[in-house]
Amino acid sequence: MLFENGDRIVFTGDSTTDADRGRPVGEGLWAGTGTGYVRQIENILNVVYPDKLFWISNTGCGGNTSLDLRNRWQNDVMNLNPDWVSVMIGINDIWRRFDSPAIRSLHVYAAEYKQNLSEMMERTLPVVKGMVLLSPYYIESNREDSMRQATDEYVAICSEIAKKYNTVFVNVQQAFDEYLVYRHSSYVAWDRVHPGPVGSAIIAREFLKAVGMDRSYI
Amino acid sequence: MLFENGDRIVFTGDSTTDADRGRPVGEGLWAGTGTGYVRQIENILNVVYPDKLFWISNTGCGGNTSLDLRNRWQNDVMNLNPDWVSVMIGINDIWRRFDSPAIRSLHVYAAEYKQNLSEMMERTLPVVKGMVLLSPYYIESNREDSMRQATDEYVAICSEIAKKYNTVFVNVQQAFDEYLVYRHSSYVAWDRVHPGPVGSAIIAREFLKAVGMDRSYI
Amino acid sequence: MLFENGDRIVFTGDSTTDADRGRPVGEGLWAGTGTGYVRQIENILNVVYPDKLFWISNTGCGGNTSLDLRNRWQNDVMNLNPDWVSVMIGINDIWRRFDSPAIRSLHVYAAEYKQNLSEMMERTLPVVKGMVLLSPYYIESNREDSMRQATDEYVAICSEIAKKYNTVFVNVQQAFDEYLVYRHSSYVAWDRVHPGPVGSAIIAREFLKAVGMDRSYI
Amino acid sequence: MLFENGDRIVFTGDSTTDADRGRPVGEGLWAGTGTGYVRQIENILNVVYPDKLFWISNTGCGGNTSLDLRNRWQNDVMNLNPDWVSVMIGINDIWRRFDSPAIRSLHVYAAEYKQNLSEMMERTLPVVKGMVLLSPYYIESNREDSMRQATDEYVAICSEIAKKYNTVFVNVQQAFDEYLVYRHSSYVAWDRVHPGPVGSAIIAREFLKAVGMDRSYI
Amino acid sequence: MLFENGDRIVFTGDSTTDADRGRPVGEGLWAGTGTGYVRQIENILNVVYPDKLFWISNTGCGGNTSLDLRNRWQNDVMNLNPDWVSVMIGINDIWRRFDSPAIRSLHVYAAEYKQNLSEMMERTLPVVKGMVLLSPYYIESNREDSMRQATDEYVAICSEIAKKYNTVFVNVQQAFDEYLVYRHSSYVAWDRVHPGPVGSAIIAREFLKAVGMDRSYI
C-alpha cells in the first residue's frame, strides 16, 4: 500500500469530503473527520491495519469550488505538512451553472478548473510523498444530461491532470456508473451529488483500491 | 372561471401541497396555506378577483402516498364540506420503490394507486361542485429514466381517472417537461420532486389555466 | 421589456424588500432573494422568460430609513455593478415620527428624504442602464390619517424625483388604494406596512407592468 | 371602591387580557397575571391599598372570540368561585371578518355576540358580587373605517348588555378615542388591537376609575 | 413639573434600572426601556401628558457598581446629550461585601462610592437641566441587619451628595420602608433587591412625585 506507518494524509475538497467534519482541522475523536467517505476510509484502515498509524485530517468545506479551494490551499493543506494529499473538487464549479444559471459570479469554467487543479499539484507535489486525485461525479446514468456531460468534461480534465503529474487517480464517476446499473440514482443521493452512507462506502472502496490496500476488510 | 364567489376549495396531497401549511387545517393568516403552489394560487386569485371570496384550505401532508391520503380522506377532506377539491398525489407511491427498494411496506403499485384515486373520486364527487386532479411529476427530462417511466405510468392513470369521472385534469408533468427544454432539472428542484418557488409558480399557473381563470394577473 | 438577457438587477430598500433575504447579498437558491415581492418578481420572470437569464440580487435591510440606505449605498448597490437598480424606501423615515414621536434621532423629514433619493440617483444613473423607483406606501384608505398624509407627501417626492431623473416610477400607494376599495387594510397587513403574500403579489404586479413585461403569466 | 378586602377578581377575555399570563390560571408571582392591563391594575391596587388583599386571577386566552370564551366559561370562570368577574371580549369576533373574509367559520356576528355576552351574564351574576364589562375597541380614529364601524356596533351591544344586567361598563373605545386626539394609532398599537404598555396603562386607568377607586396613585 | 416638552431624560444605574432594556441604548418601541420602573414612568407620563413628548432613554446595566457606571459614564450618559439624567446606583457596591465576602475585587466601599457619585455630578451638571438621584435600597425592614445598615450609610451619602449639588433626591429606601409596614419583604422581592412589578410601581411613584408631576393618573 502507498501509505506507510506514521503518514499524515490530508483529505480536502467540498461538502462530500467535509461531511460535517470538525473545525478548524477535522481529525481525532468525535466530530473529527466527519461522517462521509473520509470517516469510512479511516474506519477500514484502522480495523485492517491496527499495527500501523495513519494521521488522517479532513479540511473539506461545503460549497467550495476549485477556486475557493485554491484560495485556502496554503492554510488548509500546505501548513499541515502532509505526507499525502487527497483532493476531490469540481462539482460546485459545474452545478452552479445549472442550478443558478444567472449568478455568473458562482460559475467556474473548465479552463479555470484545469488551471486551479494544476496549481494545487505544482505547489504540493514537491513537498509530499504523493497525491490522490478523486474525480468529481454526478450520480446520473443518462450521459445526455447536460450537467452529466459537463461533469464528464471535468472528469476528463482530472484524469489528464493526474496523468500529467503522475498522481493516483480515482474515477469516482465510473464507480457510480457501475452501481447505477443496479440501483436508481435516488437510492444513492436524492440530489445526485451528496451521497448517503452507501454512496460514501462506494467512494471509500474506490479510494482504498487505488492506494493499493493489501489486506482485506471483508 | 369554475370557482364562484364564496366557494370553499380544499387542496390536498403530499409534501408539494403541504409546503409547511398550518395544522390541523391550513388556512387563513400566517402559517395558513403554506409556502408552495397553494399559496401562490391564493395570492393570484385574491389580487385578480378582489371582489370575490374563495375559502382556500390546505390539508396536504408531507410523505403521503395515495394510501395514506385515502386513509385520512374523511377527516381531512370530506369533513371540511368543500365546494371544490384539488388533489395531487402519487410521487411517494413511486419514489419509495426507487430510493428504498427493500422496504416493501412503503411501496404503492399502479393498480392500488388507481384504486385509491377511484375511491377518492367516488366518495367526493357526489357532494362537491367538482374536483381538480393534478398529476404527479418527476422533474427529469430523460424519458428512459426508470423512475420517470413509472411516473409516466401514474400520470396516465391520473389522466384516465380524470376522464372517467369527468373532472378537471392538470398535467403537471407536461408543464415541467416544457420548462426543462430551457432549464436544467437542478434549477427547478435538486431532488427532482420538491420544487422551489419557481417550480411552484409553474404548477400554480397550470392550475389557474385549467380552472378557466378569466382575468389576467400579468 | 426593459430588462435584457443577462442583466443584473439589484433590488434594495427596507424590510418590505428584505423579507428575510440571504446575507450578505440575497441571491441564488434557498434563502436567496427572500420571501417578499422580489421573490415573486423572480418567480414570474423565470416562468415566463425561461429563455432569458436575469441575475436578481436583493440588498434590502429591515428598519432602514433613506439615511441608512444612503450610508450603505456604495457597498450594497454600487459595488455589485448592477445593470438595473430598483429601490423602495421611505416608510421608516415617516413611521418613526408617528410611533416614536419623542425619539427625534429616528426621524427623517421630507427635505432630507428628497436629498437622499437625489444622491442615490446621481451616484447610480451614470453607471447603470436604468433605475426603478417604487414609492413608499401606507395601506390605509383614509386620506385624512396623519401618517397617510405624510406618506402622500413622500410619494409625491418620489414621483418628482423619478420625473426629474427620468427613471421608471412605480406608484405602489396607488395600487394599494385601488385594492382597498375591495378589502380592508387588515387583510393586506395588520400593521398597514408589512404586506403578507397577497400584498407582495400586488407590488410585484405593479413592478412588472412598469418595466414593460411583454408576455403574460396568467 | 367596589372591591372589598379579600375579594377574588377574575379577569378574562382574549389576547389583550391574556398578555402571556401563567397557565392554567394566571395568578401569583412571576408569570402570574401576564404583562398587560391586568398586571398594571394589580400593581396599582397593591401600591395604593397595601392594607387590603385582592386575589387577582387572569384566564384570558389569545385569539378567543366570544364563542370560544363562552365554551370555556364554566372551567375558566365559574369554577374559580370569583367575587368579581371582569370580561373584555369581541374584537376577534370582528377582526376575522376583515382579515380573513373568506374563512366564514371564524366569524362571529353581532347577534351571536350579544347572545354570548348575555349567557355569560346570566350564568355568572347570580353567584358573584358583580361583573365589569369592558368594551372591545379598535385603535382607529377614523369612524368611517369599516372595521371601526363594526367595532362601534359591538361596543354598543356591550353598553346595552351592561345596562340591561346593571353591571359596571368600561368604554375602552372611548378612552382610546380621546387619546388618539394627541397620538397616532401606530404609537399605541401597530395593528390597532394589541396595545403596548402605554395602551395597557390607558385600559387600566379606565378600569380603576370605573370600579370607583378612592385613593390616588399619582 | 420639572420636565418640559421635548426633554431627553436618560435613566441609568444597575439591574433595577436595566430590567432587560434594549441595547445599545434602551428607547423606543418593544425592548425599549425594559420592564422595570423606567417603563412604568414612561407609561404614566405618556398617558397623562399626551400633549407633551419626553424622550426617555435607559442605559442601566445589570450587576454594575458605582465604579462600573463611572467607567462608562461618557459613553452611556454624556454622549447622549440628555436634558435630564436620573441615576440609581450603589446596591452592588454593598451586596458583594455580603454575598461574596472573600472576593475583594468586587467590593466598593463608602468613600469610593461617594467619590464616584461626586464625579458623575460634576461632569454632568454643567451641561444638563438637572439630575435626579435615586437612593439605593434594601427591601428589609430590620434596621439591625448588617446589609441594611450598610445600605443606610450609602443612602445617607446619596442624600448628602444630592444636597451638596442641589439635585432632586428620591429616597427609595424610605418608600419601601413605608410599604414594609403592610407587606413582607418577600412579597416585593424574594432577594430584597430586584423588585417585581409592584416594587417597580413604588419606585416609579416616588420618582414622579419628586419631579413634581402636576396631573394625576388615578
Added chain:
Amino acid sequence: MLFENGDRIVFTGDSTTDADRGRPVGEGLWAGTGTGYVRQIENILNVVYPDKLFWISNTGCGGNTSLDLRNRWQNDVMNLNPDWVSVMIGINDIWRRFDSPAIRSLHVYAAEYKQNLSEMMERTLPVVKGMVLLSPYYIESNREDSMRQATDEYVAICSEIAKKYNTVFVNVQQAFDEYLVYRHSSYVAWDRVHPGPVGSAIIAREFLKAVGMDRSYI
C-alpha cells in the same frame, strides 16, 4: 450509624430536596439525586463507607407544600419500599402566606401542617426501619421577622412530631442560625430559602451527625 449495608433511603420534600433530581425517581448516575444536600450526603457516605451500599433515592418536588407531599406520598414514598425515609417539608406552606398573601388556595396553616406530618408518620413508620424529619428553615437571623416567626412555629411542630413518633429530628433552622453569626444570609441564599452549595453542605452535615455517622470525612 443508623443506616445498615443495603438500606434504601428515600429523601423527599420540596425544592431544596429536589435540586433538579432525575424523574420519576431520582437515583443512580448523572441526574440521579440532584445537586443539593441529598447529593452531598450520598457523596460523603460513599467516600467514607465504600464497603457498604446505601440505595439513595430522591423524590423531592419543587414548590411542594406539605399538602402536595401528602397527596403523592403513596406513589413517591410508600411504593418505593424504603428502609428509611427522610423528609423536609413546610417552607412553602409558610412562604405563600407572605409572598402571595391574597392567593389563599396556596396557604397551608399550622394545624393542617401538623396533621399532614402526622399522617405521613403514621402511614410510614410501621413499615420502615425509621424516619428522619428535617425542620423547615428560613435563613434569616432576625427572629422578629414575621416569616421567621412563622417558620419557628413550624419548626416547633416538627420537633414535637418527631418526639411524639420517636423519629430522628434534624433542626436545620438551628444549624443555619449558628452559621448566620458569621455570614450574612445573602451569602447562603439570596432568597433565604434556596441554599447554594455551601448551604447544602450545612444541611448535609447536620443530617449525617443526626444519623450517627461513625467515621469522619475530614
Added chain:
Amino acid sequence: MLFENGDRIVFTGDSTTDADRGRPVGEGLWAGTGTGYVRQIENILNVVYPDKLFWISNTGCGGNTSLDLRNRWQNDVMNLNPDWVSVMIGINDIWRRFDSPAIRSLHVYAAEYKQNLSEMMERTLPVVKGMVLLSPYYIESNREDSMRQATDEYVAICSEIAKKYNTVFVNVQQAFDEYLVYRHSSYVAWDRVHPGPVGSAIIAREFLKAVGMDRSYI
C-alpha cells in the same frame, strides 16, 4: 451467504445497536438504521450485493437490559415478521451491578439473563429463517477486571444458548480482544462499552463473516 434476496433482517438490542436509529422502527433513508454497526452492515451489503435487496430494520433501545428487551419483544421483533433476527444484549444487565451497585432494581443476574435469552429464542425461532446472537462485550483486555469477568460469564451463556438453539453466534468480545493487542481500549471507546465508528466497523466485520458473506468489499 445466509441472507437471501428480499429477506427482512431485524437488528435489536441496546444502545450499541440503537445508535440514534429512527423511531418507531429504524429503517429506510436518513435517520433510518442509525450510525452504528447496523448502518455499516447495511452499507457493505448494499455496495457488495447491489443485485439483491435486504430489508434491514433496527429496533435497538439505549439502556436496555435483557429484561427490557424481553418485555418489548412482541412489539419490536415479532410484529415486524422478520426473516432473520439479530440480537446483541446483556452489557446493561452487567454494568449496573458495577456503576450503580446499590440500585438493586437495575441489576439482571446471569440466571435471569439466560432465561431471557432462551425465551427470545423459543418465541422466535419457529417463525424465522434464523437468528444471529452477538455476544455482549467489555472493551477491556484485563481479564482480572471484575466487570470483564462478569462479561465473560455472560458471553459464555450466549455461546451456550447459541449452541443449544443452533443459531449463528458472533463472539464480539473475542474480536475486541484481538484488537486490543494493538490499540488501547480508550481508542475504541472511552467508556469501554459504546464504540466509536472504528469499533462499529469491527462488530460489522465479525457479523458479516459469521453470516457467510461470500463477496469481498476490500
Added chain:
Amino acid sequence: MLFENGDRIVFTGDSTTDADRGRPVGEGLWAGTGTGYVRQIENILNVVYPDKLFWISNTGCGGNTSLDLRNRWQNDVMNLNPDWVSVMIGINDIWRRFDSPAIRSLHVYAAEYKQNLSEMMERTLPVVKGMVLLSPYYIESNREDSMRQATDEYVAICSEIAKKYNTVFVNVQQAFDEYLVYRHSSYVAWDRVHPGPVGSAIIAREFLKAVGMDRSYI
C-alpha cells in the same frame, strides 16, 4: 492549616478542575468555581471556617495539556496575584497518546511534561506563599494497563517535582487506588478520567488533608 484568613487560592488545570466554571475567572456566586472538586473544597472550607475568608478562583480549562496550561500561565495564574496556587495537570498529555495515537501534535511526552511543570514552579514560587501539586490519575486498578503505566510515570514526575521545589503534593492516584479496592472504576468514572461527584469528593478530601485542615467537617 496552610491557608490563612484572606488568602487568594487559584486552582488551575484541565477539565477535572474546570468542571464548567465561570469565565473568564471562575469565582463568586453561581457558575463560579464549577461543579467539581474545587467547588467541594470551597464548600467544606466555608462550612468549617466561617470565621475566615478564602478567595477561591478556578481557571481550569477542559482538554488542556501541560503545554496548553504553560502557554496561558501568565494570564490565568500570575496575573491574578494569588497567595496559593493549586495545579492538577497531565492526563491529557497522556490520554491522547492512547485514544489518538496517530495525531502526534496532541501528545506531550514525559520530558516535556516535566519541563512544563518545572517552569510553572519557577515562575510562581517566588511570588506566592506556596503551591499545591495534585498528581494526574487514571481510575484503573490494573497496573499493567499501558495508560495506567504511563500515568504512574507522570505521577512520579509530579512527586519528584514537588519534592525538588518543596511544595505540597497530593497523590490523587493513590487515593483512587485505595478506593478501587471497594468499588469498580465504572462507579467513579465511566471513562476512568472525569469523576462524578463521589470522585470529586475523594479529590477534595485528599487536598484538604494535604493542606493541613485542622477542624473536622464530619
